[in-house]
Amino acid sequence: MTTNTKIEVARYNELPMRIGRKVKIAEENIALFKVTSGEVYAIEDKSPHPKGGVLSEGLVSGDYVFCPVYDWKISLIDGKVQAPDYGQVRTYEVQQEDGKIVIII
Amino acid sequence: MDKQKLVMIGNGMAGVRAIEEILRENPNLYDITIFGQEPHPNYNRIQLSTVLQGDTTVNDIILNDWKWYENNNIRLFTGESVIDLDLKKKYVRTDKDRVVVYDKLIFATGSSPLMIPIPGVEKQGITGFRDISDCETMINCSEQYKNAVVIGGGLLGLEAAKGLTNLGMSVKVVHLMPYLMERQLDATASTMLKQELERQGISFLMEKQTVEITGEKRVSGLRFKDGSTVDADLVVMAIGILPNKALAEQVGIDANRGIIVNDFMKTNSKDVYAIGECAEHRGIAYGLVAPLYEQAKVLAKHICNKETEGYQGSVTGTQLKVAGVDLYSAGEIESGPDTKAIRVENEYEGVYKKVLIRDNQVVGTVLYGETAESTRLFRMLTQKEDISQMTSLSILQPAGEAEESDVASMPDEELVCGCNGVSKGTIVEAIHAQNLTTVNEVGACTNAGRSCGRCKPMIGEILEHTLGDSFDSSQQKEAICGCTTLSREEVVTEIRAKGLTNVKEVMNVLDWENDEGCSKCNPALNYYLGMVYPEYKDERVARLVNEKMHANIQKDGTYSVVPRMYGGVTTAEDLKKLAEVATKYDVPLVKLTGGQRIGLFGIKKENLTAIWEELDMPSGYAYGKTLRTVKTCVGKTFCRFGTQDSMGLGIELEKKFERIDTPHKFKMGVSACPRNCAEAGIKDIGIVGVDGGWEIYVAGNGGTDLRAGDLVYTVKTKEEVIEFASVFLQYYRETGTYLERTSKWVERMGLENIKKVLEDETQRTLLLERLDKTLARYNEPWKEAIENDEIKEKYYQVTTY
Ligand code: SRM
Ligand SMILES: Cc1cc2nc3c(=O)[nH]c(=O)nc-3n(C[C@H](O)[C@H](O)[C@H](O)COP(=O)(O)OP(=O)(O)OC[C@H]3O[C@@H](n4cnc5c(N)ncnc54)[C@H](O)[C@@H]3O)c2cc1C
Ligand code: SF4
């Protein structure tokens, strides 16, 4: 896989607030979130829970998403699972260019 | 100095309380040994009925656990009886031939159930109701047998009867007198109680004297003096108790009805004391814990050489709870020629209050159904207050006001915990002095609330009142999640009072800890708002995945699609469509669900809307906190046993209630005869057709905690069924806690209380109105998604590169 590729995944205005969007880039499943503060985050779309769980469908609160299957609370900023559970998901750098959302991969 | 040896015979409520008091007075004075016949540490006998009913386990009612004895260096021998003693050489001997010498000896042997000495009393299947082993006998019996007869219509008898009814037995209570609990209640209250118990399924044989117990080895029935008989597989004798005085009497200690003691609980023998139900003081052997605990205090002071004026006897009010009904009586019960009575009889709410007055003084009171005023009336009675100056003896107060204003205005010396003789002042003092914040802590420090538990709500109020703002209410009740300390009740009240209209607003105004809440409060608040406002606009972001997506997510992130198949009835057309979709989309699993319909499993998110479109069937809501399915049997239309059109009714119910939000999922079943092929007995509402009508069951559950539904009514027409289902469902919606199934809800609220509300004409009309308004707000969600591009894009879009 190439590094540092920029991929445009959405237009900022079209992205719904607090509802994740599933983005597939080649083999990677990414969950994209626009949160109430206006910030956009992209994280790996799979909870580190041993049985997984798709994060793009999770409930969003502030800068966190709750895994819809096992309810782990995961930070959208650094991908860290919050106590008492632990683990971390991969985060992706997101940039905005002329109203476009770009993921660096 | 060598410690003196204190031996106690009996390991029950009064005895162990005396030991606690002794340790409090002086923990270093005695070397303590306790013998208990029962194999348990000291437990709360008052709560035995909850064990009998299966609500609690033995562990839950332990008052002093094994550790407590250990920590206080008490030698405890359980399962061991003292059978002999020597007053001169000062030792006791047990049935295990253990000999222990004493310097001071205390009898705390309690009492035994009185078994009437009639022919047949020795047969198997006859028990008293006194200890854990009696409860076990009854529970075992209820698993094998059907008919129970309780002899005795006093408190113990009625509690036993209620417990056995809950265990599924058919119970008859035999009573010698024309009225139940005639020593505590007057005829009116007694009649109300009897009617209430009859409603709860207990039947009564009044004015019957049992003369013989029939049967071979095991009891099979009773014969009465009038010649009539009744069948019985289990007989519970609850006609009274006898103080356990035999051991004392056998060695020459003075006894009458009980072991005779003076004001310091001392018997006529040197260094020998008696306390509790086995003791008789000034001619009275008490049978309730309050006076026994007073005795315990006196005894402790006395043998720890502290000053005490001695026990003066107790005037007691009897505060009881029988089968969910609060009762209170004190002083005189029946009106006489020189008494005047104030009576309030409220048939509607099942409340009755009587206060007897002589020469401007309260001399007796009987309260039925509501006992909040008991402490005040009791104070008037014991202090002989002159009531002529009182403008009104407020017997009936506006709803809700009574308790609240009470705590603030309550004088410090007023008794809060009757069982333990703890006043408001003592509690307030303890709260301040020891920084207490919970009801349990108050109990640990003052004993308040540690016996019958009836005073706990009031202790909670005193805590709240005393601590004011610093009172952490979250410790007393269940907060809806970690983002708040507020409970469901408080949140709903605030939503209504402040007119809060959306989730965000609730969180802001009510000071949520996280601006946008968590995965628990979001869906809960969304539900409560939708419950309060019939026109509420659902907030989809507050829903968890399944309800947000209108499809159930699976472990691999795919979804299931389960369309409606009303009443489990389908058509060739629908089956064809399902088959076509399954083929076209290569659906990995096509399965008949446990809810009588067909599910397609393993569907990719991006295919959901297309599949819904091609199916063109409504969502079966197999994912929702809402009506799931109404299972039906084939019924009268085809089945030779069917008495009713179960399919027709099931389909009608499913069509009426589909989509409505409920606290948890809601299932129904309709069978057309008692063979019950639709398993209506384990549904939230189950309906069983019988000749000429329908039986309605509620609160059944076939899930995690299996629970059989309770039969509530038998009605004639299907219109009545639908109306009942509507009001039941709406009342559940309005009072249920989010994620509380009807099985738990009914147990929390009490079926009788629910019925009372649903039987009220006005309430019913209002419930129906609110339900209909709410039902009108829903759209078919699959169709909505197909037709609305914004929804499609927002929720079902997957971007691929
Ligand atoms: C599909 C089905 C199993 C089947 O293959 O037959 C099913 C599947 C699920 N059930 Fe069920 N239940 C199904 C019938 C039942 C039944 C039987 C019935 O309805 O007659 C019960 C017991 C009856 C009852 O509820 O009283 C049942 C008791 C549960 C429970 C325990 C509920 C409880 O109160 O104890 C859960 C867990 C929960 O709700 O919290 C549950 C939860 C689930 C979930 C939603 C678990 C989840 O969150 O993922 C399953 C979704 C699977 C999926 O991928 O869609 N399912 N589930 C059935 C769908 C029926 C339908 O057509 O709607
Ligand atoms: C079902 C039920 C409900 C009740 N409800 C209420 C209520 O609502 N309010 C209320 O105030 N009171 C109530 N009571 C009464 C209350 O429980 C008793 O008054 C209280 O338990 C009496 O305490 P005690 O220590 O005298 O006797 P117990 O608690 O009976 O203790 C005596 C103990 O001594 C043991 N013992 C006896 N002889 C010997 C021996 N020779 N050697 C060793 N051990 C021996 C016995 O096995 C027993 O364990 C209720 C009682 C029952 C059974
Ligand atoms: S419940 Fe009765 S009527 Fe219905 S199918 Fe079974 S046997 Fe027939």
Ligand code: FES
């Ligand atoms: S009144 Fe019984 S424990 Fe307080």
